[in-house]
Amino acid sequence: MSVPEPTAGAAARWFELVLRVPEPRVEDVCDALEALDALSVSVEDADADTPAERALFGEPGLPPPAAGWQHSRVVALFDTEAQAREAAALLAPQDFFAECAVLGVRPVADTDWVRLTQTQFDPVPITPAFWIVPSWHEPPAQARTVIRLDPGLAFGTGTHPTTHMCLRWIATHGVTGCRVLDYGCGSGILAIAAAKHGAAAVDAVDIDPAAVQATEANAAANGVTLRAGLPERAQGPYDVVLANILATPLKVLAPLLSSLVAPGGHLVLAGILQRQADELRDAYAPWLALQVHDALDGWILMTGTRTAAA
Numbered sequence: 001m002s003v004p005e006p007t008a009g010a011a012a013r014w015f016e017l018v019l020r021v022p023e024p025r026v027e028d029v030c031d032a033l034e035a036l037d038a039l040s041v042s043v044e045d046a047d048a049d050t051p052a053e054r055a056l057f058g059e060p061g062l063p064p065p066a067a068g069w070q071h072s073r074v075v076a077l078f079d080t081e082a083q084a085r086e087a088a089a090l091l092a093p094q095d096f097f098a099e100c101a102v103l104g105v106r107p108v109a110d111t112d113w114v115r116l117t118q119t120q121f122d123p124v125p126i127t128p129a130f131w132i133v134p135s136w137h138e139p140p141a142q143a144r145t146v147i148r149l150d151p152g153l154a155f156g157t158g159t160h161p162t163t164h165m166c167l168r169w170i171a172t173h174g175v176t177g178c179r180v181l182d183y184g185c186g187s188g189i190l191a192i193a194a195a196k197h198g199a200a201a202v203d204a205v206d207i208d209p210a211a212v213q214a215t216e217a218n219a220a221a222n223g224v225t226l227r228a229g230l231p232e233r234a235q236g237p238y239d240v241v242l243a244n245i246l247a248t249p250l251k252v253l254a255p256l257l258s259s260l261v262a263p264g265g266h267l268v269l270a271g272i273l274q275r276q277a278d279e280l281r282d283a284y285a286p287w288l289a290l291q292v293h294d295a296l297d298g299w300i301l302m303t304g305t306r307t308a309a310a
């Protein structure tokens with residue numbers, strides 16, 4: 001089996017071995033590449049952007065309909081061209097490689113990943129006066145309230161429509177003097193926004209300990225005080241409960257989230273697609289009447305006020 005030559009002239013830092021692998025063989029091939037000292041192995045849809053492409057996405061919160069693509073493009077990164085070609089030569093005679101193909105070995109130029117990442121995150125305006133600004137940018141002149149936040153492991157930079165609508169609600173509805181809970185805090189962006197908009201006390205909880213850590217670090221970087229922890233840390237009643245998760249967990253959490261809202265307090269839910277509005281309304285009906293308050297890019301924000309009797 002012949003392997004095409006690398007592109008001439010590129011300043012190579014690593015070399016990629018690119019393979020086409022049918023679905024039942026992906027695991028064997030990936031294991032073999034790792035045993036052959038590949039620095040990394042990635043698996044992509046080999047039929048992407050062709051008529052044979054098939055979506056693997058399920059409903060939010062549910063598993064995908066199939067475990068893998070019909071054919072995968074497996075890309076293994078090696079330190080040297082010799083290692084990449086040797087791996088191709090060793091794989092070729094293996095039984096499990098019979099229906100696979102070597103698509104090529106090609107050089108990979110070094111990239112300034114930090115710079116590349118930074119160019120993808122610009123300041124995000126939530127209202128004309130409220131901005132989310134990465135640390136490598138100066139805040140715009142018109143910004144009166146600013147959250148400094150860099151992309152990290154935890155979700156929530158302000159660019160996603162669900163986060164954006166929650167931030168817009170905080171800025172326009174107001175939370176001055178309120179006791180606020182951010183349930184599923186991720187980066188802590190909503191909790192920090194609430195603190196910056198005058199909340200009297202803010203709790204932020206998440207099932208992911210990395211999110212709790214990120215929230216604490218981001219709160220400190222923004223000079224705000226909040227209490228972050230795992231979900232059991234949430235102790236109602238709160239004047240405002242914000243939860244940007246997804247429709248399925250939001251439905252499961254309906255009794256808990258509703259019980260955390262003080263009489264007369266507000267529940268603000270995001271992570272809901274437009275077509276899921278009725279399911280959410282039904283799930284929360286025993287405690288409060290949810291309404292669609294905002295919509296952005298196919299996502300909606302639903303809010304409800306807890307009555308004294310509920």
Ligand SMILES: C[S@@+](CC[C@H](N)C(=O)[O-])C[C@H]1O[C@@H](n2cnc3c(N)ncnc32)[C@H](O)[C@@H]1O
Nearest residue numbers: 155156163184185186190206207208211244245
């Ligand atoms: C979409 S992110 C939202 C992050 C941030 N609040 C925002 O608005 O950008 C959802 C977060 O909820 C957390 N989460 C998911 N299910 C949860 C649950 N049952 N209880 C608490 N947190 C949960 C996830 O770990 C994740 O950090």
